[in-house]
Amino acid sequence: KSGSLLPQRLTLVLGLATLIAAFGSSFQYGYNVAVINSPAQFMKTFYNKTYYERNNDYMDEFALTLLWSVSVSMFPFGGFVGSLMVGPLVNNFGRKGTLLFNNIFSIVPAVLMGCSKVAGSFEMIILSRLLVGICAGLSSNVVPMYLGELAPKNLRGGLGVVPQLFITIGILVAQIFGLRSLLASEEGWPILLGVTGQLSGVNAIYYYADQIYLSAGVKENDVQYVTVGTGAVNVLMTVCAVFVVELLGRRFLLLLGFSVCFTACCVLTAALALQDTISWMPYVSIACIIAYVVGHALGPRPPGPLAGLSAAPFLQASRPAAFMVGGSVHWLSNFTVGLIFPFVQVGLGAYSFVIFGVICLLTTIYTFLVVPETKAKTFIEINQIFTKMNKVSEVRPEKEELEEFPPSTRGQ
Numbered sequence: 001k002s003g004s005l006l007p008q009r010l011t012l013v014l015g016l017a018t019l020i021a022a023f024g025s026s027f028q029y030g031y032n033v034a035v036i037n038s039p040a041q042f043m044k045t046f047y048n049k050t051y052y053e054r055n056n057d058y059m060d061e062f063a064l065t066l067l068w069s070v071s072v073s074m075f076p077f078g079g080f081v082g083s084l085m086v087g088p089l090v091n092n093f094g095r096k097g098t099l100l101f102n103n104i105f106s107i108v109p110a111v112l113m114g115c116s117k118v119a120g121s122f123e124m125i126i127l128s129r130l131l132v133g134i135c136a137g138l139s140s141n142v143v144p145m146y147l148g149e150l151a152p153k154n155l156r157g158g159l160g161v162v163p164q165l166f167i168t169i170g171i172l173v174a175q176i177f178g179l180r181s182l183l184a185s186e187e188g189w190p191i192l193l194g195v196t197g198q199l200s201g202v203n204a205i206y207y208y209a210d211q212i213y214l215s216a217g218v219k220e221n222d223v224q225y226v227t228v229g230t231g232a233v234n235v236l237m238t239v240c241a242v243f244v245v246e247l248l249g250r251r252f253l254l255l256l257g258f259s260v261c262f263t264a265c266c267v268l269t270a271a272l273a274l275q276d277t278i279s280w281m282p283y284v285s286i287a288c289i290i291a292y293v294v295g296h297a298l299g300p301r302p303p304g305p306l307a308g309l310s311a312a313p314f315l316q317a318s319r320p321a322a323f324m325v326g327g328s329v330h331w332l333s334n335f336t337v338g339l340i341f342p343f344v345q346v347g348l349g350a351y352s353f354v355i356f357g358v359i360c361l362l363t364t365i366y367t368f369l370v371v372p373e374t375k376a377k378t379f380i381e382i383n384q385i386f387t388k389m390n391k392v393s394e395v396r397p398e399k400e401e402l403e404e405f406p407p408s409t410r411g412q
């Protein structure tokens with residue numbers, strides 16, 4: 001079996017491969033999720049000013065909101081495109097070769113974003129968000145696949161959470177750089193957007209954190225510090241997940257994470273609805289957002305425990321296709337949220353998060369009823385469990401799993 005060919009302990013080479021792959025790819029994914037949030041107001045002003053210089057008139061509020069939504073949602077749309085590219089690139093260039101090739105989609109958009117203000121082009125920002133989204137879409141699928149196949153089964157869960165850890169670190173770094181006293185300014189925002197290229201890398205909570213905090217009654221001057229604090233909590237919980245994933249199991253963490261997210265959405269909805277009548281409700285809203293981040297970090301956020309479950313039932317030959325399908329659904333959902341959430345927020349107001357709460361509840365029920373535990377099991381063992389659950393005829397997975405190994409290594 002492929003698991004028997006690997007060392008059962010964390011070696012120096014395995015540790016370095018994990019850190020390099022996670023920092024070189026996953027960090028940039030996290031950074032670009034959060035980086036556009038802090039300078040939003042300055043960038044909208046730039047959009048309007050550029051439009052005025054071209055047309056001698058300013059955009060109306062709807063057009064500006066739509067253009068900004070497109071700018072935000074181009075990142076997850078690029079992630080969707082990147083997920084579709086996973087299968088062909090991995091099959092042609094291999095896991096490591098794909099990660100090296102992926103640097104193109106980090107460096108080029110960093111240069112474009114850094115030069116967008118000088119060029120007077122918001123189109124360059126939109127194109128850059130698309131390209132850097134492709135980078136994130138590839139890395140969020142290939143890195144977990146690469147590390148999952150490198151790691152022995154007793155370390156697969158812990159190492160599988162390392163990319164998630166670097167995603168959260170990237171988010172935190174973007175939030176720190178996005179402080180008004182640093183780069184979130186009229187002059188500094190192009191540097192803020194482009195800085196990630198010098199280092200080469202999903203949802204309403206991250207894309208629209210400022211608007212959520214403000215709608216919850218948090219003072220504008222305090223928003224950036226609350227956001228950084230939330231990012232720090234995210235990193236801390238992800239560090240915890242690295243050490244407990246093999247102890248508690250992926251299925252348990254998924255159930256716990258989605259349950260916490262569901263509860264947080266329910267209480268947040270009530271807090272937002274009552275914020276005008278009860279003075280301390282804004283603090284409840286902040287607590288709910290932090291709780292949501294904690295739950296998301298424990299389980300649902302890919303490539304964490306969720307990635308371990310999504311890849312585990314598939315054998316070597318079909319694993320790239322499985323990651324491509326799962327990643328495409330993830331990024332397409334992110335694109336939808338990024339594009340329509342500003343309008344949902346205007347239409348539903350305090351009840352915007354009911355939608356996410358329902359999704360979390362349904363996912364919790366599905367996981368409880370259908371998804372098995374994969375802790376301490378090889379890919380072949382997990383595949384056999386799913387074969388029996390779905391009443392599929394025996395496919396001799398051992399033969400398929402060893403197809404890509406040279407004959408001289410088999411049975412060693």
